[in-house]
Amino acid sequence: MARKLSNRFFRAPAVELAERLLGTILVSRVGSVRTAGRICEVEVYRGEEDRACHARNGPTPRNRVMYGPPGFAYIYVIYGMYHCLNIVAEPRSYPAAILIRALDPVEGIETMRRRRLRGRRGHGGPPAGALELATGPGRLCQALGLDRRHDGTDLTGETLFLEAGRRLPRTSIERAPRVGLTEACGDWRFRPWNLSYRPELLDGG
């Protein structure tokens, strides 16, 4: 059994935590089923001054978890039909979170497939293209069975937690601007706070 990461792991500056999250295994135990994937893309949202961060206008009912201690899940609804999972970073009262944008599935893959099919609009027939299980923040929440009820979950608990994985060398981490931001974010739009790696680096390459 892999080592579950303790609260100590989360106590790091947000960008550093984002680097350390890459390559770890995110595990959910929802409905007594275990599903897990290796984190391969994350994004940093940090501080009220960050115009892309949900805390940009101060504390609200939605973002309250971001103002709490690190190591908790901040989950919100987006576009009325998807959810996004974040991991709270930085000390209490400093709002910051790491958006989990993509996983490489490693466990419970049939469950993930079932949840993704059930979650599709229209409950339609077979997918036209390949069914992406956990690439994309909305998709991975579906695959892991996460929704608003898991907002505020302690990531050292039994429902949603991390297991140690391979720590990536900093030089193998790709840095890019965050995805999906508008010009209203000003220069914050271009900060290279999207972190990812090429999965083949962990497949033996």
Add this chain to the structure above:
DNA sequence: CGCGGGATTGACT
């Protein structure tokens, strides 16, 4: 209380 918009996705031209 109304209204604009969103850290997305999937279907379609």
Add this chain to the structure above:
DNA sequence: GTCAATCCCGCGT
């Protein structure tokens, strides 16, 4: 490449 789905949030009134 375009565009609709779908609804909660957060702000202005």
